[in-house]
Amino acid sequence: MQTITKFQIKPVTTPVEQELFLDVPARVYANDPYWVPPIRSSEAKQFSPSNTFFEYGKAQQFIALSQSGEPIGRIVAAVNQRLIEKEGQNVGVFGFFECISDFDVAQALLQVACDWLREQGMTVVRGPIDFSTHNGCLFLVDGFDSPPMILMPYNPPYYPEFIERDGWYKGKDAYTYNFPLDKPLPEEFEKAYRIACKAGITFRPIRTKGEEFEADALKVYDLLVRMFTDNYSYSPQTPAEFLDKARSFQSLIDPDVFPIAEYNGEMVGMWMGLPDYNIALKHLGGKLDWFGTLKFLWYRRQIDQGRVIYICSLPEYRRKMVSLALIYLGMQGGIKKGKPYKRAELGHIYEDNSASRKLVEAAGGKIHKTYRIYEKAL
Structure with a gap:
C-alpha cells in the first residue's frame, strides 16, 4: 500500500482540474493487466451540461492531488431526484471513484462526498453508482483474475477493503455467470x-x-x-x-x-x-x-x-x-x-x-x- 503523507482534496472547478480528474484511472491502473481504459471523450461528456442527468440531478466532482500536484484519486457525489422520488427517502450516491492504494486518500475522498451530500439534505449515501445504475455501478469484490466484459466495472481488490474499513455496509450483492x-x-x-x-x-x-x-x-x-x-x-x-x-x-x-x-x-x-x-x-x-x-x-x-x-x-x-x-x-x-x-x-x-x-x-x-x-x- 502506498502512503501519501500530504495531499489535498478539492472540488473540480476548472478545465485543468477536469483533465486531472480524467487522468486518475491511468495512474491507478498503470500496471494492471486486466484494466480496460474508458474512452476519455465519452467519460468527459458525462460531465457536460448537455448530459440530460443535470435536468433532474446535480453533482460535484472532487479530486485528490499529491503535494506535487499529481492526481491520485477522485470521486463524484450526486443527487438523483428521480431516485429520491422513487424510493421516498433522501438517498444520495457516489460514483466515478478511483484511488491509489492509500487508505487515507480513499477515506478523505469518501468523507468529502458524504459531507457534500449531507449539505444537500441527504440522509443515506449509496455507491458506487455513476449518477444512476443505468450508467455504471458496483465494486468488484470477487473475481479479480480476468478482465471485465463490456459495460461491466473493474477495480483493484483494495477498493472494497477500504470502503468497509471506513464503516460502510453491504447494500446488495450481484453476480455474473459464466x-x-x-x-x-x-x-x-x-x-x-x-x-x-x-x-x-x-x-x-x-x-x-x-x-x-x-x-x-x-x-x-x-x-x-x-x-x-x-x-x-x-x-x-x-x-x-x-x-x-x-x-x-x-x-x-x-x-x-x-x-x-x-x-x-x-x-x-x-x-x-x-x-x-x-x-x-x-x-x-x-x-x-x-x-x-x-x-x-x-x-x-x-x-x-x-x-x-x-x-x-x-x-x-x-x-x-x-x-x-x-x-x-x-x-x-x-x-x-x-x-x-x-x-x-x-x-x-x-x-x-x-x-x-x-x-x-x-x-x-x-x-x-x-x-x-x-x-x-x-
Whole structure:
C-alpha cells in the first residue's frame, strides 16, 4: 500500500482540474493487466451540461492531488431526484471513484462526498453508482483474475477493503455467470421453444437499421421499464435518454445474439447479447480518434466471447416458456456457423433475484464474479 503523507482534496472547478480528474484511472491502473481504459471523450461528456442527468440531478466532482500536484484519486457525489422520488427517502450516491492504494486518500475522498451530500439534505449515501445504475455501478469484490466484459466495472481488490474499513455496509450483492458454449443446453430449453411457438409467441432478431432500429429500441425501453422498475436503486430513464445510449451501440449489435419475443406485435421478452468489445477497446488507450478507430477495427477480429446483459420476459408470458425459449435461441445464435464465441458471461443478477438465478443455473451458468453496492447513513 502506498502512503501519501500530504495531499489535498478539492472540488473540480476548472478545465485543468477536469483533465486531472480524467487522468486518475491511468495512474491507478498503470500496471494492471486486466484494466480496460474508458474512452476519455465519452467519460468527459458525462460531465457536460448537455448530459440530460443535470435536468433532474446535480453533482460535484472532487479530486485528490499529491503535494506535487499529481492526481491520485477522485470521486463524484450526486443527487438523483428521480431516485429520491422513487424510493421516498433522501438517498444520495457516489460514483466515478478511483484511488491509489492509500487508505487515507480513499477515506478523505469518501468523507468529502458524504459531507457534500449531507449539505444537500441527504440522509443515506449509496455507491458506487455513476449518477444512476443505468450508467455504471458496483465494486468488484470477487473475481479479480480476468478482465471485465463490456459495460461491466473493474477495480483493484483494495477498493472494497477500504470502503468497509471506513464503516460502510453491504447494500446488495450481484453476480455474473459464466456460460461455456461447448456444452449443449438441457433438452428442456429446446422443448420450451417449441411450446412457446405453439402458444403463439413469435421470435425474431432485433432490427439494426434506421427507423426500424429506433422502433425496436423504444420497445426494448418499454419492456425494461416494466421489468425492472422495482429493482434495487433503480431510477427511471426517459425514452430520449435510452435512445441516445442505444444509438451509440447500434453499429455494434450482433442480431444473432439479440433475439426478441413478441405476442400479437407486442415485445414480451428478449435476450440482449453483445460481443465483448472490451477485447478491442483495451488496445485504444482511451482514445477513439481516427487511429483508435483503425485499431478498434483491427482488434475486434479477436473477439471470441460475448456478454448477455438481459434475459427477460413479462411475468404473464412465463407460462408460455418465453424465457427458456430465449435462452435456447440466444445460445443457438452464439454457436451458429461462423460465429467466434467460445463463452458468454451473463449478468449482473442481484443476489435476491432467485427466479432469474435458478433459470440461469438450470441452463448451466456458474457464478463467475461477485459485485457489491455499499451504503452508509449520513
